[in-house]
Amino acid sequence: MKYWxxxxxxxCFSYDDLLxxxxxxxxxxxxxxxQARNFMRDEMRVGDLGIFYHSNCKPxxxxxxxxxxxxxxxxxxxxxxxxEHPDLTADPKNPRWFLVDVRARGKFRRPxxxxxxxxxxxxxxxxxxxxxxxxxxxxxxxxxFELLKKLGGL
DNA sequence: GCCAACGTTGGC
DNA sequence: GCCAACGTTGGC
Numbered sequence: 001m002k003y004w005x006x007x008x009x010x011x012c013f014s015y016d017d018l019l020x021x022x023x024x025x026x027x028x029x030x031x032x033x034x035q036a037r038n039f040m041r042d043e044m045r046v047g048d049l050g051i052f053y054h055s056n057c058k059p060x061x062x063x064x065x066x067x068x069x070x071x072x073x074x075x076x077x078x079x080x081x082x083x084e085h086p087d088l089t090a091d092p093k094n095p096r097w098f099l100v101d102v103r104a105r106g107k108f109r110r111p112x113x114x115x116x117x118x119x120x121x122x123x124x125x126x127x128x129x130x131x132x133x134x135x136x137x138x139x140x141x142x143x144x145f146e147l148l149k150k151l152g153g154l
Numbered sequence: 155g156c157c158a159a160c161g162t163t164g165g166c
Numbered sequence: 167g168c169c170a171a172c173g174t175t176g177g178c
Contacts (some may be wrong), residue, residue, distance in 0.1 A: 005166070007164095033173080034173090035173095055162060055163085055165085056164055056165085058166095059165095060164080060165070124176080131171075132164095132173095133164095133171085134162080134163045136163090157176100157178095158175100158176095158177095159174105160175080160178085161172105161173085161175095162171100162172090162173080162174100163170100163171085163172090163173100164169105164171100165169100166167105166169095
């Protein structure tokens, strides 16, 4: 089993928004980065777990757990000219962008801020903390997942 | 295939 | 609002 970190801007889609979705499940659509796409298309498996991270807010923080509940599948929003990230050059017979469906697996009792993470030596080699990292979906080591979960009070 | 220009991300 | 980092684009 693998572990992942999913970034989202809370004013766009927050953990509470996920909790309000049917079955607390939602497609993680709109990703338009090849590396992130490859993770979703090729490496995620049903049952993998993830951390939900709120970016571009004050302070940025990890806020809860999620579970991957579908394999990678084509992201329908690429073909929708009215979606936020249409890609009209994508061929429906050979989709370019993929998503997975994620389900909420528990909100943290307390958020774990980015600055707090930076102060914890055991988290120092997390990809999230590396300079200039802009990936919205990235792998995370099990030990980091477990520690974040604990810091979040779960 | 190189690389300059440009756009985006996202912490600060 | 600034800017570092980095991905993408497109001319050559």
